[in-house]
Amino acid sequence: MEKLSDFKRLSLNQITTNGWDMREAVDGCAHAGIPWIGLWRDKVQACGLSQSRKLVSDAGLQVSSLCRGGWFPAASKQQREARIDDNRRAIAEAVELGTDVLVLVCGPAPDQDIEAGRSMVADAIEQLLPDALAAGIKLGIEPLHPMFASDRSVIVTLAEANRLIETFQSPALGVVIDVYHVWWDPDVLPQIAQASGHILGYHVSDWPVPLPDVLLGRDMMGSGKINLHLLRSAVENAGYNGPIEVEIFNQRIWDTPGDEVLSLIKQRYLTCV
């Protein structure tokens, strides 16, 4: 596996420095020489959409993705339609922010029927694809780890994301591969190969042992048990050479000054990713 030798592909997913607002994150990346940033809608909203765009653009950064669309299943048709409308707004925001990838965290089922939840996800994606296509935005299904099946996403394997991609055969639909969510899967390598041509993003972090918390347990690359070189190699062999986003939900990291976090990210990116 060829080592990464510079930061051309490195992206800071904004959640990793959750204590920073938009301006601080943009300034932090610019100062650290990190050329890409992955934005979150709540932080964009807090800053203002056009102001966010201006800050990013003035700093010479590129936006690797917008997090997040999705959250499709709901108990009533009316609720489901409201969520699809919200995703249409997210598509418009992605256009304005100058990225072509909207990350989909598909959402949990409203009840015990996880298969019905999966059907609602497929229905919603089908309805959104014409909008995405017209806007030049790609919808990136991010399969979450199965431990989030009850509360964040009914889509919990790469195989399911690939099945949806195969079903819709649309250039506006692909997958975002996050190592924390997929590393455990005995089929991860063939499923990454299967996703070839549809990989819209690659997220890195690590899985410490034992995992201290379901949501906030993930940690910095190199501080856990994930074979990061193996997975990057698989993703690159499948043709992906776009930005590599560092996305870490971890209170200890959130409590660390952002500049220190970025410095550690750069160090670990070269040695561990």
Place this chain on the structure above:
Amino acid sequence: MEKLSDFKRLSLNQITTNGWDMREAVDGCAHAGIPWIGLWRDKVQACGLSQSRKLVSDAGLQVSSLCRGGWFPAASKQQREARIDDNRRAIAEAVELGTDVLVLVCGPAPDQDIEAGRSMVADAIEQLLPDALAAGIKLGIEPLHPMFASDRSVIVTLAEANRLIETFQSPALGVVIDVYHVWWDPDVLPQIAQASGHILGYHVSDWPVPLPDVLLGRDMMGSGKINLHLLRSAVENAGYNGPIEVEIFNQRIWDTPGDEVLSLIKQRYLTCV
């Protein structure tokens, strides 16, 4: 789905009343009219093997399974052989305790190479099968939830367990299906069908939302999001009609008096399982 109308198939997995020693657990089941008990090796050892057998037998209980064998992968050949030897002792204990099922929690990889860990599991099972066959014991691979892939088991899907069963084609090898570990799987129903004829146990509990803890987060049947009727129906359609073990790791339940826990188990068993 036909409701359960009596307690003929109900089994208390001993971990559910973790505060009870062997005698208390046996007395508790006998008093509550629970005819089966799933034993743990550490509690058997604390009581003594023949004394455990005597207590269970005198109370008229049957042992549904012994937990647990497995934990196969290790860094050195010497360590791996020591673990296989320990599993041979577990097989002998299962014989003495009058059960024909030894549950396998296969163990984590010693390093980042999860596929090598999986090979070590297959190697160990291959070595143990003649012993199991000779002793009349069945090895029940329990796929754990993928969130345990780093620290408890490299075998995290029913599909992997089924592949091992297909590889070895042995009447001494099967699978133990625990709803907490498999409910999220988009292939859970076909994989349960695939396991037909090899299902050696069925464990129930529930997945509360959000999950408060990786290891101790599971809860009483009916207190979470698992479609228990659907899964029992699938397991029965695959031909399994043996004991249904209640296995719950949960500090709050461990802190509740055992008799109260058994009373709640019986109530939820009839209404939710």
